[in-house]
Amino acid sequence: MTPQWIDERRYQVSPRTLVFVTHGDEVLLLRGAADKRLWANRINGIGGHVEPGEDVLHAARRELREEAGLDAPNGAPDLQLRAVVHAAGTDTVGVVFFVFTGISRTRDVQASGEGTLLWANHHRLGDLGPDLMPDLRVLIPRVLDLAPGAPPLFVHSRFTDQGGMVITFAGEPALEC
Helix, strand or coil: CCCCCCCCCCCEEEEEEEEEEEECCEEEEEEECCCCCCCCCCEECEEEECCCCCCHHHHHHHHHHHHHCCCCCCCCCCCEEEEEEEEECCCCEEEEEEEEEEECCCCCCCCECCEEEEEEECCCHHHHHHHECCCHHHHHHHHHCCCCCCCCEEEEEEECCCCCEEEEECCCCCEEC
16 A cells, blocks of 8 residues: 555655765776666666665665675775765656765675676776766766765756766756766
């Protein structure tokens, strides 16, 4: 039974986490496994769904542990909320990503069934080619360049009819990716 406070006629969002861990000039990314339903063979950050009963910080930590083996006290970074991204889907469903960053004390990670982990120079994301999710070329530098203690960025993204993406940071013009 659907709770009274849920109105299925209203726009709904699914909460997810996205984590960018750095070590020096490198950022940890994940090339999705070939059998993934979404983003197969595409390069993205670490992250996933927020489970029932879980807050977004614990979800980000869990995803980092499950997908990269980074767990306290063995190298898990302190995570900082750096952006909230509303990714528009359809007229009725979207996703809200809580984007975290952290600095890892190690490059030692453990693969999972989610895909292949890779460290990439975050100043040279263009070298990753078209497999990198297009909005990450804009989002990663912005979240990694935030000053300590800066408030999170508020972002909207959407796919275009041509398969590209448009990303808009609050108060700024839209950027095609």
